[in-house]
Amino acid sequence: MVDTVLRVAGISKRFGGLQALSDVGLTIERGQVYGLIGPNGAGKTTFFNVITGLYTPDSGTFELAGKPYQPTAVHEVAKAGIARTFQNIRLFAEMTALENVMVGRHIRTGSGLMGAIFRTKGFLEEEAAITTRARELLEYVGIGKFADYKARTLSYGDQRRLEIARALATDPQLIALDEPAAGMNSTEKVVLRELIDRIRKDDRTILLIEHDVKLVMGLCDRVTVLDYGKQIAEGSPYDVQRNEKVIEAYLGQSHAKPGEPNPVVNGEEE
Known part of the structure; x- marks a missing residue:
């Protein structure tokens, strides 16, 4: 039987006239590193903030380790078993x-x-x-x-x-990392990658938002891609890298030009 750590479905969030998330869902299994990527403004951080209790969703269902939970406040989410870091360091x-x-x-x-x-x-x-x-x-x-x-x-x-x-000190069931490689040089990224890989090998579960697409594709077992608040792809890194909708979201066209490197394989998100 598959051991599901986090299952969310139908997550929507609106800010005034902006529909930041529209019917987003994902399932993360124990021991996975699960990536969430997308161009700037895709809704990644909004989704992160919803599942960790910073924002209240307009709709959606949440299960943590098979039990319903409501992410109504950050400290309650931490007690439930989700620990997070922030894009801007908060120590x-x-x-x-x-x-x-x-x-x-x-x-x-x-x-x-x-x-x-x-x-x-x-x-x-x-x-x-x-x-x-x-x-x-x-x-x-x-x-x-x-x-x-x-x-x-x-x-x-x-x-x-x-x-x-x-974050690990809270004994979390899920560690949510919000752009941990942001601002790092190449050497620091290597150390970070080794640490995330070590955490995964110790049977911990990680949700990773990251602008460095190459890092995500090299680390993650599954990847979801958001664009304008909508989920446009989900699957293995191999499948996501070759998804036409994903390439279009990053390039602004239906496919890469002949000889042009695939930005979801070779580049970092701008």
Whole structure:
């Protein structure tokens, strides 16, 4: 039996006179890296924001691990089992890398306010466990040596990895990465790709929005393509790369000119 992590169907969202999403749906199986691509303005980020509770959809159904859920608020979505990163890095700049990951881990704790105030035995034991797990995750993403550095002092690529460590700290069923390679140089992208591949091999499930189409095609098991808020293709990277509607969306014509490289295979989204 196939183990489905996320299933959404019929997702629509309008902002005033703009129909940002029209009847979008997808199914992500456990252990997959699932890509979401499309030209600028296609609705990718809107879709991401809907499933992670930042936007309320006008219509649609949601299932997480076979159970209905409503993405009504970011913290509720995180508790349900979806962790996300953002296109624009959102770390606590004046906190250490370790403290940033510990913040993510606290969503799975149970000592409560009174335990924190009176520093009960249960609270202290839980804090020790959180610290240990946070250090493990920093090592996992490759920045363990920076545990005690303030987040703002880390390099751009290391800040991206810190965000991923914080997301992993919530023990998510699905990790949603919003353009994690944005602003990275080629070396940093190689490190990122290796990390995502490692996360997948550890039987975790990833939804990836990314402008670097070449990165998506090299990493993802399945890909959905949006254009003007509509789902124009879904399938394996091989099939999507050769879909006429996808090529048209990227080139603005029905097919590539003779000798012209396929932008969905060789190029990055502009």
